[in-house]
Each structure stands twice: as C-alpha cells, then as structure tokens.
Amino acid sequence: MSTKPTPVTADAPKKRLTTSAMIASIAAEGQATRPAPFGHGLVKLAESRPDIVGLTADLGKYTDLHIFAKAYPDRFYQMGMAEQLLMSTAAGLAREGFMPFATTYAVFAARRAYDFIAMAIAEENLPVKIVCALPGLTTGYGPSHQATDDIAIFRAMPNMTIIDPCDAIDIEGAVPAIAEYPGPVYLRLLRGQVPVVLDEYDYQFELGKAKRLRDGADVLFISSGILTMRVLEAAKRLDKDGISCAVLHSPTIKPLDVETILAEADRMDRLLIVAENHSEIGGLGEAVALALLKNGRAPRLRHVALPDAFLDAGALPTLHDRYGISVERICERTKGWLNED
Structure with missing residues (x-):
C-alpha cells in the first residue's frame, strides 16, 4: 500500500521514507479486518480442549501464537x-496424546523440516497441525521467505491434508475443524490484521468441501487462499462490463472436493479459470486439471498463478501486479482469455 511522500521545505526536517516490502498484510485500504484469528481461535478452542498445546520455532509473535502463549504459558x-x-517434538507430544499446533514460516516447514515431517509425522499419521505464515507471495522479503512451492511439496506427502484459507472467517472455522481431524494437517496462515471477506456470502468452512460463493454464466473461477478474495473483487468489477462470473472457493487442496468441482464444471459452458497464490507447478491448478481429465472433462481452462521462478523482493502491491495476481491483472487476463474465443 503506497503512500505519498511528505513534501520537504526549508523549514521542515527531511522525513525518512519507508518501504512496504516487509509488510505481510494483504488487506486493501479500508478493508474490514480481524486481529490474529488463528491465535484467538486457538485460545478459544483450548478452553475446552486441555490436550491442545502450541509450539513454535522462535516465531510466536509472527504466527500469532503469542496470544496462545500468553493465555496458556504452561x-x-x-x-x-x-x-x-x-x-x-510435536510428533512426540502427539504420541503422548496431545494435540500439537506447530507454527513457523511456510518456507521453513516445507524446505528445512520436510524429512522430519515426512518420517516423524506423516508416515505415522499423527494429529500434528502445522500452521505456517507467509504462504505464496504474501511477503516482500524475496525467495528466502516466499513459499511459492509449499503446496506442491506437501501435496506429494502421503497422509497430509492441506488447507489454504481465504480470510479471517475461514481461519476461525478451520481451527476447530482441523483439531477434530485425526491426521496431520498443513494450514497456510494469514496473520496479523486479516481481511474479512466471506461474511458477505453465507459461508462456513467445512474440511474437504468447496463452496460456491456466487454464480455466473460466462466464467467459473475455482480458487483458494487470498486469490478467492481477489477473484471475488474481480467478479464484481467484471459485472460492470457485462461479464458474469461464478466463484467456487476450494480451501481444502488435499483432499480435493472433486465431486463439487465436476458438478460446477458440468453446469454450463463457461471459461474455467483456476486462481491460486502458488507456483503454476504442483498446486490447485494442476490438481483441478487432473481431476477434470481423469473424469473425462475437457473445459476451456486457464490458470492464474505465480510463475515457475524465484520471485523478486519488493512491495507487495507491485509484486502482485507484476506476477499477475492483483485484481486489475485478473480482470485484464480474464477479458483477454474470453476474447480468444
């Protein structure tokens, strides 16, 4: 979110300009938000679940687990x-009957701790909940912190369930749902002041279920994570140009809700666009395409995703526009794809 620089006069001291490259918030200006939905949701759940414990690797403040730590220090x-x-350690606690929520950054879980998750947690099918901040392109730090390949990595891991929530409402619903699920879960976390979007759509999170948020005759968006937020706004703008867009939100990436996706794909002849905050390799787009082909469907399919590349560092609005996941670029690309026909 850019700001205008303060004019400098002879009488005014020079103000040091700052960059938004380090800001992980994806809320638009004036957008409603809720603070730390994961941290507060876990505290609420822990009131009736004495088996819940929280662990982090020096990132409690940056994964909102510090709220749980303050409420339940023991x-x-x-x-x-x-x-x-x-x-x-999370695996060991799960073996002793606890329900561990382990938090870190997504890049560190997917890359640095992969073998330990695979052998200690997934192979044993233990109920460890791995909750990770900075998924996809939600930080301007550059490749060391941008988890653009995390879904691809964890999709290939047996027994691992993957959740990519859209907003604060999704996270608040996902926390108790994944606690009830008996196996390991990887949840991509939006932290801090998290946008509230889904309150307009009579939505409730259900593990393993995709939900149609709005209907439309020309385009069907299938999306997850913050790209659901973006395509909902894009759909409103495209309406003004006479383009009618449906949005199917799929917060559970694995297991994929194939039944609902097929039903939506069969309803009418629409351009199908899969939109995700992840590399074009190995994420929701490939999962949806494979499900369609395996079931004999071949719709007009396009993909909004991050490129198969190490991405630049910088301010998030600039990066989102550069890599095609801003609302403006989604609208532009959708119109172009429709005109191909």
Missing part, C-alpha cells in the same frame, strides 16, 4: 530457531 513450547526439532 502449554506453550518455544523451540528456538530449530524447525526440525520443532516437528520432532
């Missing part, structure tokens, strides 16, 4: 900057 474990130890 059920919180600070593991330091040691993600492999974090996952191994």
Whole structure:
C-alpha cells in the first residue's frame, strides 16, 4: 500500500521514507479486518480442549501464537530457531496424546523440516497441525521467505491434508475443524490484521468441501487462499462490463472436493479459470486439471498463478501486479482469455 511522500521545505526536517516490502498484510485500504484469528481461535478452542498445546520455532509473535502463549504459558513450547526439532517434538507430544499446533514460516516447514515431517509425522499419521505464515507471495522479503512451492511439496506427502484459507472467517472455522481431524494437517496462515471477506456470502468452512460463493454464466473461477478474495473483487468489477462470473472457493487442496468441482464444471459452458497464490507447478491448478481429465472433462481452462521462478523482493502491491495476481491483472487476463474465443 503506497503512500505519498511528505513534501520537504526549508523549514521542515527531511522525513525518512519507508518501504512496504516487509509488510505481510494483504488487506486493501479500508478493508474490514480481524486481529490474529488463528491465535484467538486457538485460545478459544483450548478452553475446552486441555490436550491442545502450541509450539513454535522462535516465531510466536509472527504466527500469532503469542496470544496462545500468553493465555496458556504452561502449554506453550518455544523451540528456538530449530524447525526440525520443532516437528520432532510435536510428533512426540502427539504420541503422548496431545494435540500439537506447530507454527513457523511456510518456507521453513516445507524446505528445512520436510524429512522430519515426512518420517516423524506423516508416515505415522499423527494429529500434528502445522500452521505456517507467509504462504505464496504474501511477503516482500524475496525467495528466502516466499513459499511459492509449499503446496506442491506437501501435496506429494502421503497422509497430509492441506488447507489454504481465504480470510479471517475461514481461519476461525478451520481451527476447530482441523483439531477434530485425526491426521496431520498443513494450514497456510494469514496473520496479523486479516481481511474479512466471506461474511458477505453465507459461508462456513467445512474440511474437504468447496463452496460456491456466487454464480455466473460466462466464467467459473475455482480458487483458494487470498486469490478467492481477489477473484471475488474481480467478479464484481467484471459485472460492470457485462461479464458474469461464478466463484467456487476450494480451501481444502488435499483432499480435493472433486465431486463439487465436476458438478460446477458440468453446469454450463463457461471459461474455467483456476486462481491460486502458488507456483503454476504442483498446486490447485494442476490438481483441478487432473481431476477434470481423469473424469473425462475437457473445459476451456486457464490458470492464474505465480510463475515457475524465484520471485523478486519488493512491495507487495507491485509484486502482485507484476506476477499477475492483483485484481486489475485478473480482470485484464480474464477479458483477454474470453476474447480468444
């Protein structure tokens, strides 16, 4: 979110300009938000679930787990900057009957702790909930912190359920749902002041279910995460140009709700656009395309996703526009794809 620089006069001191490259918020200016829905949701759930414990690798403040730590200090474990130890400890606690919520950044879980998650958690099908901030392109730090390949990595891991929530409402619904689920879960976390979007659509999170948020005759968007937020806004703008868009939100990436996707794809002849905050390799787009082809469907299919590349560092609005996931670029690309026909 850009700001105008303060004019400098002879009498005014020079103000140091700052950059938004380090800001992970994806809320638009004036958009309604809720603070730390994961942290507050976990505290609420823990009131009736004494088995719930929280662990982090030196990132409690940056994954909103500090709220849980303050409420339940005797059920919180600070593991330091040691993600492999974090996952191994979570596995051990799960074996002893606890319900561990382990938080870190998505890049650290997917890349640094992969083998420990695979061997200690997934192979044993333990109920560890891995909740990770900075998914996809939600930080301007650059490739060291942008988890553009995390879904691809965890989709290939047996027993792993994957959730990519859209907003605060999705996160609040997902926390108790994944706690009830008996196996391991990877949840992509939006942290801090998280936008509220789905309150307009009579929506409730259900594990493993995709939900149609709006109907339309020309385009069907199938989306997850913050791209659901973006395509909903794009659909409103495209309406003004006479383009009618449906939006099917699929917060559960694995297992995919194939039945609902097929039903929506069969309803009418529409351009189908899969939109995700992830690399074009190995994410929701490939999962949807494979499901359609395996079931004999071949719709007109296009993909809004991040490129198969290491992305630049910088301010998020600039990066989102550069890589095609801003509302403006989604509208532009949708019109172009429709004109191809």
